[in-house]
Amino acid sequence: xxxxxxxxxxxxxxxxxxxxxxxxAFAQDASVSVEDPWVRATAPNQHATGVFMRLTSAAPGxxxxxESQAAKxxxxxxxxxxxxxxxxxxxxxxxxxxxxxxxxxxxxxxxxLIDLARQIAPGEHxxxxxxxxxxxxxxxxxxxxxxxxxxxxxxxxxxxxx
Ligand SMILES: [Cu+2]
Numbered sequence: 243x244x245x246x247x248x249x250x251x252x253x254x255x256x257x258x259x260x261x262x263x264x265x266x267a268f269a270q271d272a273s274v275s276v277e278d279p280w281v282r283a284t285a286p287n288q289h290a291t292g293v294f295m296r297l298t299s300a301a302p303g304x305x306x307x308x309e310s311q312a313a314k315x316x317x318x319x320x321x322x323x324x325x326x327x328x329x330x331x332x333x334x335x336x337x338x339x340x341x342x343x344x345x346x347x348x349x350x351x352x353x354x355l356i357d358l359a360r361q362i363a364p365g366e367h368x369x370x371x372x373x374x375x376x377x378x379x380x381x382x383x384x385x386x387x388x389x390x391x392x393x394x395x396x397x398x399x400x401x402x403x404x
Pocket of ligand 1: 320352354
């Protein structure tokens with residue numbers, strides 16, 4: 243498991259260097275690449291926040307759960323228009339089409355940390371575990387280390403956030 247996470251991170255860094263590399267560059271295996279994972283830092287009395295990242299699964303898969311010690315509840319959310327108002331709601335999972343990057347970003351899909359154990363300051367790291375299911379319902383767990391960006395951090399530019 244640990245080895246897989248390191249491999250994913252290495253892939254993410256490689257992509258950081260070669261920004262814009264096509265997903266086609268991924269090997270045809272069951273790996274899931276996690277790029278640019280970050281969490282929005284919180285104000286002193288804020289009890290929930292969002293986690294964002296870009297996921298690319300080599301094989302068709304589905305993000306079905308996320309776990310973290312940082313909060314009592316961890317949910318997968320999406321933002322959607324409802325009666326002309328942008329609202330967020332919980333979704334059972336996020337489909338990960340083969341070789342296609344799926345963005346978890348402000349205003350769209352995100353991981354919601356609810357009932358935070360404590361305040362998250364910019365620069366801090368939050369450990370998460372992604373649970374991704376393949377088409378045979380086999381689950382794999384992927385360790386992710388999300389770094390906290392300031393409360394007012396804007397959405398990273400499409401393609402690249404650094
Ligand atoms: Cu949310």
